[in-house]
Amino acid sequence: MIIRDRSMNVTPYSSGCGALVSGIQLATLSDNELTSLRDAFAEHGLLFFRDQELPPAEHLRFAERFGSIVINKFFKATSDFSKIAEVRKEKTQQTNIGGGWHTDHSYDEIPAMGSILVARTLPKTGGDTEFANLAAAYDALPPAMKKRIANLRAVHSNEHLYGENGVYRHTDLAEQLGGMDRVGDATHPVVIKHPESGRNVLYVNPGHTIQFEGWDFTESRVLLDELYAHVNQPQFTCSFNWLPGSVTFWDNRCTWHQAKNDYQGEARLMHRITLAGTALTAFSFKLLLALLSHSYLLVLSF
Numbered sequence: 001m002i003i004r005d006r007s008m009n010v011t012p013y014s015s016g017c018g019a020l021v022s023g024i025q026l027a028t029l030s031d032n033e034l035t036s037l038r039d040a041f042a043e044h045g046l047l048f049f050r051d052q053e054l055p056p057a058e059h060l061r062f063a064e065r066f067g068s069i070v071i072n073k074f075f076k077a078t079s080d081f082s083k084i085a086e087v088r089k090e091k092t093q094q095t096n097i098g099g100g101w102h103t104d105h106s107y108d109e110i111p112a113m114g115s116i117l118v119a120r121t122l123p124k125t126g127g128d129t130e131f132a133n134l135a136a137a138y139d140a141l142p143p144a145m146k147k148r149i150a151n152l153r154a155v156h157s158n159e160h161l162y163g164e165n166g167v168y169r170h171t172d173l174a175e176q177l178g179g180m181d182r183v184g185d186a187t188h189p190v191v192i193k194h195p196e197s198g199r200n201v202l203y204v205n206p207g208h209t210i211q212f213e214g215w216d217f218t219e220s221r222v223l224l225d226e227l228y229a230h231v232n233q234p235q236f237t238c239s240f241n242w243l244p245g246s247v248t249f250w251d252n253r254c255t256w257h258q259a260k261n262d263y264q265g266e267a268r269l270m271h272r273i274t275l276a277g278t279a280l281t282a283f284s285f286k287l288l289l290a291l292l293s294h295s296y297l298l299v300l301s302f
Contacts, residue, residue, distance in 0.1 A: 008033055010040045010047075017133045017238035018046035026247060027058035034065060041114070042196035045251035046131055048240055052118075052247045056081050059118050059271060068276040070105065070112050073179035074162045078271065087117070087259075087270040088176065095171040096261040096268070101132065101232070102207025104252045104274060107158040109186045112252045113277035117270050119242045123263035129248065130239045132256040137231040138191065138202040149227075150283070152190040153213040154204050154220075159183040161207070187213055189282035194254055200283045201254045202227065231256065253277065 007023045019040060024033050026049060041047060054062065060081055063069055071077075075085035075097070089096045105112035117129075138146075161167050163183045168174060190212070192203045206228050211220035231237075239260075240248060250257060252274075 008036050010036075010044075013046075013048055013240075014238040016136045016235045017131055018048055018240075019044040020048045020050075022050065024049075026052055026062045027054050029062070029065070038066075041249065041251065045133065045135065045194075045197070045254040046238075047249045049247040049249070050243065051245045053245070054118055054247060056084055056271060059116065059273060060084060063116055063273040063275060066116075066275060067113060070108075070274045070276045072105075072272075072274060073182045074158070074177050075272070076176055076178065083273060085272045085274070087272050089173075089261075089268045091265055091267045093172045094264065095168070095173050096259055097168075097173065098207075098257070098259045099261045100207055101130075101205060101228070101256045101258045103203075103205040103256055105277075106156040106188065106203070106205055106208045106252070107184065107186055110279050111186075111188070111277050113275045114249060114251050115275070116273045117248045117250075118272075119244065119246045120271055121267050121269035122242050122244065123266035123268055126260060126263035126266075127268045128239045128241050128260045130237060130258050130260065131250065132231050132237045133254065134202045134231065134236075134256065135194065135197070135199040135254045137233075137236045138200050140236075141202070141230065145227075146191075149190045149202075149223075153187050153282075154190050154224075155185055155187050155210045155213060156205075156208045157183070157185040157210050158208060159185070160210075185210070188280050191283040192253065192280045193283045195278055195281070197254075199254070202231065203253070203280065204228075205256050253280070 009023045010019050010021050013020045060083060069083045072085045078084045078086055087097050104115050159166060162179055164180055168177055188203055190204055192201050194201050204224060204227060209224060211217050
């Protein structure tokens with residue numbers, strides 16, 4: 001990656017998950033810094049920032065410089081900014097939002113590109129967010145598994161979480177969530193080609209993927225659970241500890257995340273803006289085989 005502004009530093013956060021960006025303020029990015037940040041986002045898919053001064057108005061302005069904004073159907077917005085969603089847990093609540101592995105908005109026909117999360121109120125300890133790298137996880141799959149899932153499509157849904165009988169409707173978060181009548185499903189390729197990086201990505205997640213298209217639920221669960229166990233390994237995951245001034249920016253097309261719920265009796269408030277994406281494109285396994293065959297023939301010719 002070419003860093004166009006030398007004040008900006010991008011270093012790996014862990015061996016296979018995320019990058020820490022320093023030397024910039026998101027509220028006052030130059031055009032060169034913004035271009036470098038786009039490059040870093042495409043390369044790493046998950047960026048962490050510390051010591052940011054990013055009040056809601058500047059949070060919104062930064063997001064709008066990066067892309068179009070998607071309004072979440074289920075989270076309440078802040079009182080002053082309709083495009084900023086609150087991810088809130090009060091001291092008295094037991095349940096948290098996003099407490100299991102998931103990918104934001106995979107249930108939409110055109111899934112979200114990314115999410116920008118800013119810490120506002122933090123517990124004294126706990127409340128970390130864990131992430132997983134789905135591009136790296138795909139790369140490490142055995143060839144036989146890659147072939148097995150190459151042409152599959154999967155059904156993603158939000159009804160089991162936010163619908164009338166969804167999980168969250170039976171918790172102490174029910175009153176602060178909306179959109180009960182706006183639930184739905186979408187179907188996407190199991191392996192997608194990332195629109196910016198060109199990498200192949202495993203696009204299923206435990207929170208929203210229900211089953212494979214054309215498969216029954218039980219049959220789907222066996223393979224999905226195998227894929228999930230593969231992703232949830234230390235070499236593909238990392239955990240981010242929130243501090244005042246912390247910001248994360250992740251690519252929903254190539255990551256999972258989950259929020260730890262280990263701070264009972266304390267409040268946690270995050271502000272989230274979600275950026276619009278484009279329709280997902282399936283990775284062509286036939287093209288890969290053709291390229292590999294061509295390379296093999298070239299080797300033989302020498």
